[in-house]
Amino acid sequence: MKTMGMLIDVNMCGGCHECMAACMKKQGFEGDPEQVTKLSATARTILEHAGDYNVRKFCRHCIDPACVGACPAKALVRTDYGAVKYDSDRCMGCRYCMISCPYDIPRYEWDEVAPKIQKCDMCWDRIEAGGIPACAEACPAGATLFGEREELLAEARTRIQDAPEEYLDYIYGEHDNGGYAILMIGPKEIAAVRGGIDFADSSPAAIARGVLKQLPGFAVVGAAALFGIYWFAGRRNRVMAEKARARTDDRLPKPPKGGKESNHVTA
Amino acid sequence: MSRRNWNPGFWKTLFFIVLAAGLVVFWMRWTRGLGSVTHLSDAFPWGLWVGFDILCGIGLAAGGFLITAVVYIFRLERFKPIVRPALMTAFIGYMLEVLALMLDLGRPWNLWRPLFSWNPDSVMFVVAWCVTVYSVVLAAELSGMIFEKLGWKRAQVIQRRATIPLVILGVVLSIVHQSSLGGLYLTIPGKMHELWYSNFLPLLFLVSAVSVGLAMIVVESRISGRVFGHHLGGRTLTELGVAQLVMLGIYALVRFSDLAARGALPAAMDLGYESGLFWLEVGVGLILPALLLMVALKRSNLRLLYGASLLTVLGFILHRLNVSMTALESSRGEHYVPAIPEAIATLMFVGLGFAAFRLAARYLQVFPHEGDHARLGDGRAS
Numbered sequence A: 001m002k003t004m005g006m007l008i009d010v011n012m013c014g015g016c017h018e019c020m021a022a023c024m025k026k027q028g029f030e031g032d033p034e035q036v037t038k039l040s041a042t043a044r045t046i047l048e049h050a051g052d053y054n055v056r057k058f059c060r061h062c063i064d065p066a067c068v069g070a071c072p073a074k075a076l077v078r079t080d081y082g083a084v085k086y087d088s089d090r091c092m093g094c095r096y097c098m099i100s101c102p103y104d105i106p107r108y109e110w111d112e113v114a115p116k117i118q119k120c121d122m123c124w125d126r127i128e129a130g131g132i133p134a135c136a137e138a139c140p141a142g143a144t145l146f147g148e149r150e151e152l153l154a155e156a157r158t159r160i161q162d163a164p165e166e167y168l169d170y171i172y173g174e175h176d177n178g179g180y181a182i183l184m185i186g187p188k189e190i191a192a193v194r195g196g197i198d199f200a201d202s203s204p205a206a207i208a209r210g211v212l213k214q215l216p217g218f219a220v221v222g223a224a225a226l227f228g229i230y231w232f233a234g235r236r237n238r239v240m241a242e243k244a245r246a247r248t249d250d251r252l253p254k255p256p257k258g259g260k261e262s263n264h265v266t267a
Numbered sequence B: 001m002s003r004r005n006w007n008p009g010f011w012k013t014l015f016f017i018v019l020a021a022g023l024v025v026f027w028m029r030w031t032r033g034l035g036s037v038t039h040l041s042d043a044f045p046w047g048l049w050v051g052f053d054i055l056c057g058i059g060l061a062a063g064g065f066l067i068t069a070v071v072y073i074f075r076l077e078r079f080k081p082i083v084r085p086a087l088m089t090a091f092i093g094y095m096l097e098v099l100a101l102m103l104d105l106g107r108p109w110n111l112w113r114p115l116f117s118w119n120p121d122s123v124m125f126v127v128a129w130c131v132t133v134y135s136v137v138l139a140a141e142l143s144g145m146i147f148e149k150l151g152w153k154r155a156q157v158i159q160r161r162a163t164i165p166l167v168i169l170g171v172v173l174s175i176v177h178q179s180s181l182g183g184l185y186l187t188i189p190g191k192m193h194e195l196w197y198s199n200f201l202p203l204l205f206l207v208s209a210v211s212v213g214l215a216m217i218v219v220e221s222r223i224s225g226r227v228f229g230h231h232l233g234g235r236t237l238t239e240l241g242v243a244q245l246v247m248l249g250i251y252a253l254v255r256f257s258d259l260a261a262r263g264a265l266p267a268a269m270d271l272g273y274e275s276g277l278f279w280l281e282v283g284v285g286l287i288l289p290a291l292l293l294m295v296a297l298k299r300s301n302l303r304l305l306y307g308a309s310l311l312t313v314l315g316f317i318l319h320r321l322n323v324s325m326t327a328l329e330s331s332r333g334e335h336y337v338p339a340i341p342e343a344i345a346t347l348m349f350v351g352l353g354f355a356a357f358r359l360a361a362r363y364l365q366v367f368p369h370e371g372d373h374a375r376l377g378d379g380r381a382s
């Protein structure tokens, strides 16, 4: 499947909270969407406010996701079409994904005995069944579009070109931190919640990847070096033992294989 | 050695009270969830149990791999009497970490997954691997003690033959483990305060683990001297002190040149919450012990050496708590203070550590026969 994604156009959003309502309904979460202002284990998407504008906040489905890089159990994986999904049957609950996500997206079920990670999974089950994410289906204003990422990028560019005075000339998610499947455009005001536009080009996941690539080599060289030191230290001890023996009186009989034995250490 | 301060009755009672309270924490965690016993939150998913029990616990166990390297790889046999106590400490430390994970992990029954599904991008995968494999290596390194107790001669011989490969494997795993604990934080430059984020965190964690490993051997020798009447000779202790001083020097060099290179030194100069905790860590835990060590070594004062070593341990703990908690507070916009049950569980792990060591020392040959009751400062390296 091609890389899919969503385009959020903040200029089109009227703040009706239908995306949140649809998400909560699908996940079986209780509550009034208008009252929910923070991501939580029972709110995978919210609306943040920048002046009069509403800015959706949910998982950005990074192309090189820090959370997937972090997960030791492969409970978080990125599908070939771009959804970053979670499998609680593999998760060991270390919460390193929460630490690692640069945008603090993953949430935890702090009151559960066997807590799960909660975050938007792009409704991968609906996508794989040929459908579209619940929020995109619910949006009456066309502010959340689902489609192929390339097409959405072209659409975003057109919208910015057609009305340059209404849009910040930047597509959030095209390149920042390696790019996201979830793109966002909107007025200049959204920079207040989305941050400036000088993001890194690569994901933080690349930092760990770069360091860990050297690990196998390091381990092999390290083990070899330790063995070398062991061998040299044995020689040194033997030589020192010889010297000590040479200094002692010749009348004493030489102990058989004495030097070797004296190096033998036991645990 | 005076045993005036050692009152078994008092400590035993305290231990059982803390143990009972700790078991209640376990029970609450496994009936009502982590939220019922901790101040952890989505903003602070890691707290005292990760910052102290795991990051510090593993570092404090570093004496084990150090001393095996010194005795079996560098073959400096006069350090042999400390091999067993140091390995025993390390093993107990790792077992306690696994126990702490049973409390902290949300779904610990999946702990084995990293062993079989490799994620080469994940520092946590490396950490999980090291914990598991090194625990087994430590058990194998110590098994000789058990075979000795049981009188299994053949097993003892086999175990002895495997010593060098085991030691090399253990040293490599430990170096990787110690540094990867710091490596966990490499991927979040944007979330950490500039006084603590560093590309050199893995190296800083490794070097500080080595210095604290050395300090712990001095501290353990002192404690076991009080409790069991075993302690190391003055010459050995002095050598440990010199090595500790060298490691503190290397650490300070890396720490400060990194701060300077990143232009973070001004942040240490303005008065505030972070800079205050930074200077507490560096002043009390790095500069002061280094100065005391110099004086102690110059005057061959073993009491001072012991005090300096305690400060090294303290500084190490402060650094790891700062990295795992303080450094994150400003980007979270809130403070994290551990809940009382979190502190109780941590105390329980510390208590269990002491108790396990006592039991091991009573029933196994942890301390050597020869050199028993050797006095501190007699100049003999047992």
Ligand code: SF4
Residues within 6 Å of the ligand: A058, A059, A060, A061, A062, A065, A066, A067, A068, A084, A100, A101, A102, A103, A104, A105, A106, A119
């Ligand atoms: S936004 Fe966070 S949780 Fe979502 S894919 Fe990216 S790193 Fe993972």
Ligand code: SF4
Residues within 6 Å of the ligand: A070, A071, A072, A073, A074, A075, A076, A086, A090, A091, A092, A093, A094, A095, A096, A097, A098, A117
């Ligand atoms: S909490 Fe679960 S999903 Fe997150 S990193 Fe740990 S194992 Fe992976």
